[in-house]
Each structure stands twice: as C-alpha cells, then as structure tokens.
Amino acid sequence: MTAAFRAGTPLTAEREDIALPLVSARGLTKDFGGDRGLFGRAETPLRAVAEVSLDIARGEVLGVVGESGSGKSTLGRLLLRLIEPTAGSITFDGHDVSAMVPRDLRRFRRHMQMIFQDPYASLNARMTVGDALIESLMLHRELRRSEAKDAAASLLSKVGLTREHLGRFPRAFSGGQRQRVAIARALASQPGFIVADEPVSALDVSIQAEVINLLQDLQRELGLSLMFISHDLSVVEVMADRVMVLYLGRVMETAPTEALFGRPAHPYTAILMQAAPGAKRQGERLLATGEIPSPRNPPSGCVFRTRCPFAIAACGEGGRPALREIAPGHFKACIRDDIALSQ
Amino acid sequence: MAFAEAVLRIEDLRTYFHTDAGVVRAVNGVTLSVAEGETLAIVGESGSGKSVTGLTIMRLLARTPGRVEGGSIHFRARNGKVVNLLDLSEDRMAELRGRDIAMIFQDPMSSLNPVFSVGDQIAESIRIHHRATRQEARTRAIDLLRQVGITDPESRVDAYPHQLSGGMRQRVMIAIALACDPKLLIADEPTTALDVTIQAQIIALLKALQRERNMAMIFVTHDLKLVEEIADQVAVMYASQIVEQGPTTEILARPRHPYTRALLDCTPHGARHRRLSPIPGSLPNPIAPPQGCRFHPRCRFAKEKCVQTDPLLEPVSADHVTRCIRWDEIEL
Numbered sequence: 001m002t003a004a005f006r007a008g009t010p011l012t013a014e015r016e017d018i019a020l021p022l023v024s025a026r027g028l029t030k031d032f033g034g035d036r037g038l039f040g041r042a043e044t045p046l047r048a049v050a051e052v053s054l055d056i057a058r059g060e061v062l063g064v065v066g067e068s069g070s071g072k073s074t075l076g077r078l079l080l081r082l083i084e085p086t087a088g089s090i091t092f093d094g095h096d097v098s099a100m101v102p103r104d105l106r107r108f109r110r111h112m113q114m115i116f117q118d119p120y121a122s123l124n125a126r127m128t129v130g131d132a133l134i135e136s137l138m139l140h141r142e143l144r145r146s147e148a149k150d151a152a153a154s155l156l157s158k159v160g161l162t163r164e165h166l167g168r169f170p171r172a173f174s175g176g177q178r179q180r181v182a183i184a185r186a187l188a189s190q191p192g193f194i195v196a197d198e199p200v201s202a203l204d205v206s207i208q209a210e211v212i213n214l215l216q217d218l219q220r221e222l223g224l225s226l227m228f229i230s231h232d233l234s235v236v237e238v239m240a241d242r243v244m245v246l247y248l249g250r251v252m253e254t255a256p257t258e259a260l261f262g263r264p265a266h267p268y269t270a271i272l273m274q275a276a277p278g279a280k281r282q283g284e285r286l287l288a289t290g291e292i293p294s295p296r297n298p299p300s301g302c303v304f305r306t307r308c309p310f311a312i313a314a315c316g317e318g319g320r321p322a323l324r325e326i327a328p329g330h331f332k333a334c335i336r337d338d339i340a341l342s343q
Numbered sequence: 344m345a346f347a348e349a350v351l352r353i354e355d356l357r358t359y360f361h362t363d364a365g366v367v368r369a370v371n372g373v374t375l376s377v378a379e380g381e382t383l384a385i386v387g388e389s390g391s392g393k394s395v396t397g398l399t400i401m402r403l404l405a406r407t408p409g410r411v412e413g414g415s416i417h418f419r420a421r422n423g424k425v426v427n428l429l430d431l432s433e434d435r436m437a438e439l440r441g442r443d444i445a446m447i448f449q450d451p452m453s454s455l456n457p458v459f460s461v462g463d464q465i466a467e468s469i470r471i472h473h474r475a476t477r478q479e480a481r482t483r484a485i486d487l488l489r490q491v492g493i494t495d496p497e498s499r500v501d502a503y504p505h506q507l508s509g510g511m512r513q514r515v516m517i518a519i520a521l522a523c524d525p526k527l528l529i530a531d532e533p534t535t536a537l538d539v540t541i542q543a544q545i546i547a548l549l550k551a552l553q554r555e556r557n558m559a560m561i562f563v564t565h566d567l568k569l570v571e572e573i574a575d576q577v578a579v580m581y582a583s584q585i586v587e588q589g590p591t592t593e594i595l596a597r598p599r600h601p602y603t604r605a606l607l608d609c610t611p612h613g614a615r616h617r618r619l620s621p622i623p624g625s626l627p628n629p630i631a632p633p634q635g636c637r638f639h640p641r642c643r644f645a646k647e648k649c650v651q652t653d654p655l656l657e658p659v660s661a662d663h664v665t666r667c668i669r670w671d672e673i674e675l
Binding site: 174176204205206209212231232233234235237238271272274275276290291 | 538565605626
C-alpha cells in the first residue's frame with residue numbers, strides 16, 4: 001500500500017478535495033451462515049445487511065436507526081472491516097478499505113474507531129485506564145512512554161476526567177465515567193471517523209445527557225465524522241445531521257434530520273416515530289402489525305409490507321422497491337406515493 | 344385518595360439490605376396507594392428503590408439480604424377484606440401471589456421455564472389457584488393467548504419459550520399474570536428490553552386489558568415518556584424515597600420538585616443540536632446518602648437549610664406532594 005496512511009501521518013490534513021466524502025460504501029452486503037455443512041447441505045444464509053450504499057462527509061454525523069435485526073450494528077462493523085463484507089466496497093478518504101491486505105488494514109485502523117454500548121465489556125478490567133490509553137498511544141502514534149503519559153492525561157481532561165484517574169481500574173468508575181474513558185481511548189489514535197454503537201443506551205437518563213453533550217462537543221471540536229447508531233429516535237434527532245432508517249438490513253429511508261422528522265416519507269419511519277412513547281401525534285397512533293419477520297426468511301418485495309398498514313398487492317411483487325429521491329437528499333424505498341403520513 | 348377505593352395502600356415502608364459494606368436503605372419510608380382501574384407509575388433511575396418497592400409488595404425478597412424493617416402494605420383481597428401483606432404467613436401469601444397480585448418483569452426469558460411449553464406454564468398458574476381439569480386449563484390457556492394478541496393460539500400453546508420472539512414471550516408472561524384475573528398487576532420495566540414498535544403494541548395491550556378488567560396497576564419504569572403514555576398517577580423516586588407524587592398530567596406539566604424538573608430537562612425530545620441539560624454530579628452512594636435532602640448536592644436551588652433539614656412530603660395541592668422545603672419559593 002501507499003505511504004499515505006503510514007502510522008503517524010494525519011490523513012485529513014489540508015486536503016483540497018474536501019467535498020469528497022470521508023467514508024463511502026457501495027452495495028455493502030453481509031450474509032451470515034450459508035456455509036456448506038459437513039454433509040453438504042447448505043443452510044439458508046441470513047442476509048444481515050443488503051446492498052447498503054452511503055456517504056459520510058467530513059465532520060458529518062450520520063444517525064442510523066432501526067430495531068433488532070435491522071442490521072445497524074453489522075453495518076457499523078462492516079464499515080470498519082471488523083467483519084468482512086460478502087459483497088460491496090468501502091472507501092475511506094479515497095482508499096479502498098475493502099481491498100486492503102491485513103497488514104495494511106492493521107495500520108489503517110487508527111483512522112477509524114468504535115465506541116460500544118457497554119464500556120465495561122470493552123475495557124480490560126485488569127489494566128488501569130492510564131495503561132490502556134498509553135498502550136494505544138504508543139501503538140498508534142508511536143509516542144515514547146513519557147510522552148504517552150502526558151498525552152493520556154490530556155485525553156482524560158478532554159473527556160471531563162482528570163490526571164488522577166490514570167491510575168484507576170475500570171471498576172472504580174461509574175457507568176458514565178467508563179463511557180468517557182471509552183471515548184478517550186477511541187480518540188487516542190486521532191481517528192477521522194468513529195462508529196458509536198448505542199453509546200448511551202445503558203446509561204441512566206441524567207448521565208446520558210452528559211455523554212451526548214460530550215460527544216457533540218468533541219465531534220465539532222475535532223471535526224470528526226460519526227456514525228451514530230441507536231434505537232432511540234430522540235437521541236438520534238439531537239445528534240445527527242442526516243438519518244438512515246434500516247429495517248431487516250435494508251435502507252427504508254434516508255434524509256437530512258429535519259426533513260426526516262418533519263416529513264417522514266416511508267410508512268416504517270412514521271410508525272417508528274409514533275411508536276416512541278410520548279410522541280405527539282394527531283388522532284390514532286399508527287401501529288405496525290405483528291412481529292419482525294426472521295431475517296433468514298424475509299418477505300418478498302418490500303420487506304416491511306407484512307407489518308405495513310398501507311401494504312397493497314403490488315408491494316409484494318416486482319422485487320425490492322428502489323431507493324428513490326423524493327426531495328433533495330431525501331430518499332425512500334416505498335412504491336406508494338399516494339399516502340399521507342403525518343409525524 | 345379515600346381508602347375505600349384503594350386496592351393497595353403502602354405506609355412508611357422500609358426495606359433494608361444488610362451487606363458487608365453496610366446497610367442499604369433501599370426503600371426508606373415509602374407511602375403510596377393505588378385504586379381499582381388506576382395505573383400508578385413509579386419512576387426513577389438505577390438504585391432509586393423503585394424495583395425493590397415492587398418486590399417488597401410481592402414479598403419476593405426472602406432469598407436476598409433484603410429485610411422489611413418497618414411500615415405496612417394493606418391490600419384489599421378479593422373477598423373485600425383488607426390484610427397487611429407483611430403479616431401473612433408464607434402459605435397465605437403464596438395463595439395471594441399470582442391469584443390476587445401478579446407481577447411481570449423486564450426479561451420474560453428468565454421468568455419462563457425453558458423446558459415446559461407456554462401452554463403448560465399458563466395452565467399451571469390456573470390449576471394452582473383454581474380447580475380445573477387439564478383440558479379446561481388448556482382451553483383457558485388458548486383463550487388467554489388469544490386475549491394477549493398471539494395469533495394462531497391453538498398451535499402456539501404448545502410452543503416452548505425459545506421458539507418465541509421477545510415480544511411474544513412478554514405476551515405469554517402477561518397471559519400467565521392475568522390467568523387468575525388479579526386485582527393488582529405490578530409491571531417492572533415490562534417493555535424495556537423490547538423494540539419500540541413491539542413496546543407500543545404491549546403498552547396498548549396492557550392498557551386495554553386493564554380497562555376491561557378494572558385492574559389496578561403499578562408500572563415501574565425509568566422512562567418518563569412512558570409514564571406519560573400509561574399512568575394516571577406518578578411517584579418519582581430518588582435515593583430510596585418518593586420525592587414527588589401526584590396526577591401524571593400535573594407532575595409532568597408543573598413539577599414541584601427540582602429532581603423531577605431536572606429529569607424532564609435532561610430527557611432528549613427533538614430539535615437537532617439542541618443542548619441537553621444533564622443533572623450535575625452522580626447518583627448518591629446508597630450506603631451513605633447525603634445529609635438533609637438527598638438531592639441537594641445535585642440541585643441548583645440548594646441552600647444551607649437543605650443540608651440541615653430532612654425534608655418531609657409537603658402538600659402542593661389536594662393530591663400532589665413534594666419533598667422539597669423550597670418548593671413554594673423557587674421557579675421551576
């Protein structure tokens with residue numbers, strides 16, 4: 001690979017092609033299972049993510065919402081190549097991430113980091129917070145130990161903790177503090193892109209607000225690109241510039257945040273919004289019927305049609321509905337243009 | 344609320360856990376009541392004592408270090424007699440539990456037995472409390488599955504828990520809980536583990552079943568927005584105490600305790616890039632809660648007197664109380 005992303009070289013420094021998205025994916029697909037078993041009988045693969053394409057600009061926050069089985073976490077892991085795509089391509093700052101050999105990928109990793117829902121599970125219980133940060137700083141930024149220690153202290157102060165916290169173990173921290181530590185560790189390698197997978201879902205609401213504010217501040221200050229994955233629409237609405245709605249691994253709708261929340265165009269988006277407790281709505285609440293189908297055996301045509309109150313015969317025919325642009329930057333995968341959806 | 348219509352009335356309840364690190368006063372002087380056909384929400388964050396309150400009512404603390412150290416839980420039984428649940432023998436309590444008072448939890452998988460079909464588990468609940476033949480119990484189980492919105496109940500009755508989705512398992516738990524037509528249902532975060540579209544279905548179902556049966560319900564949750572959906576009355580708990588209580592619409596529109604106000608303010612509701620207002624500090628240490636008002640270290644209205652005085656619940660109006668000595672001098 002080229003020297004452009006050798007460890008220590010900032011990728012995003014003063015480039016002129018700033019309009020180019022930082023992260024792009026085309027036709028990203030992930031199947032689980034389906035391998036030929038011992039007796040040659042292949043099981044039906046589970047298509048967790050199906051032909052998802054997206055662009056995330058520099059400094060942009062893309063919110064990804066969906067329920068269990070929507071593929072939102074799988075999509076985040078695919079973008080970072082923590083799991084291998086079955087099909088499709090990923091580029092980061094013009095580099096084809098999907099084609100990188102392991103050695104190059106390892107070096108490249110510092111530019112893309114991840115924050116998980118449960119910070120306790122992602123921190124080593126036997127390592128002090130300081131040692132965990134120093135390890136990452138020495139590895140990714142090739143700092144000497146003494147330099148790394150100062151850098152670790154300054155990372156902690158960035159996330160609202162202090163130098164005194166360096167010598168403590170993860171168990172000595174509260175849930176909110178642990179998530180701050182996880183954020184500091186993600187920032188250690190000076191990434192341009194972070195996937196945050198339900199980062200505040202396990203926190204009490206009084207603490208959740210702190211972590212959301214911190215993420216917003218850091219994202220703006222550092223000009224980070226962020227994929228913010230959540231099942232909670234109200235949190236996504238606060239965080240995201242643009243939102244993508246997934247159902248059974250497919251994109252149902254994607255739009256700038258105001259447009260999506262103000263004028264949802266896909267029945268599933270409208271139902272998700274109305275299902276959220278406390279949502280203001282006119283008249284009867286739109287309810288999805290039945291259960292989320294097994295992703296191993298998704299419905300034909302539109303995958304949402306079995307639960308959609310607006311489904312007609314045509315929704316089951318003619319393959320998957322295409323993602324069509326209905327307003328600038330606002331796309332929906334629904335063939336029905338003759339229905340009125342209110343938020 | 345007049346005692347005449349209350350199904351349950353708790354007074355000055357104290358449940359303490361004796362741990363190696365010290366005594367956790369998990370429920371510390373809780374007083375509340377709930378009437379027929381009414382839903383009372385107990386709302387609070389982790390460690391507020393909301394779940395322990397529910398478990399204490401059900402007397403499910405026997406195998407924990409938790410002990411009831413004071414107070415009473417008066418329950419109006421089916422025959423109209425009022426009994427203090429804390430005075431009942433274990434056998435008598437077992438009769439009431441499941442028949443007169445039922446409970447559902449967040450995680451149905453840990454409450455269902457994986458080796459019995461759901462039909463067997465519903466039927467068991469019926470046959471413990473009523474005389475019924477195997478066939479009668481099965482017919483009733485199928486009927487209950489239909490009532491909780493499970494399609495094709497005739498075949499689902501023979502399904503095992505692992506064959507059902509999370510939402511369906513919670514429906515089965517509701518069917519078991521309602522099998523004996525209880526007068527009071529305690530629901531502890533019943534939808535927290537569910538997807539939002541399934542949550543909406545389960546909430547609609549609970550409301551409909553409650554209306555049909557005129558059942559009293561205690562709904563334990565951390566989610567204020569869910570409280571708005573489901574509850575007539577709400578009790579807000581912080582550090583083992585009720586800090587504010589009253590009609591839901593009034594509490595949410597005109598809170599009179601700084602903690603309730605702060606909880607409402609830190610809940611995100613819309614508007615991109617809107618700054619959220621976190622509550623400063625962290626949840627108090629359960630073994631050594633702050634002196635005076637437990638919320639004072641995090642309260643922006645706290646004054647010297649808040650540290651020195653243990654606040655009592657003061658009436659704001661006929662049915663609205665707050666545990667704040669400054670409630671009528673601050674603007675919330």
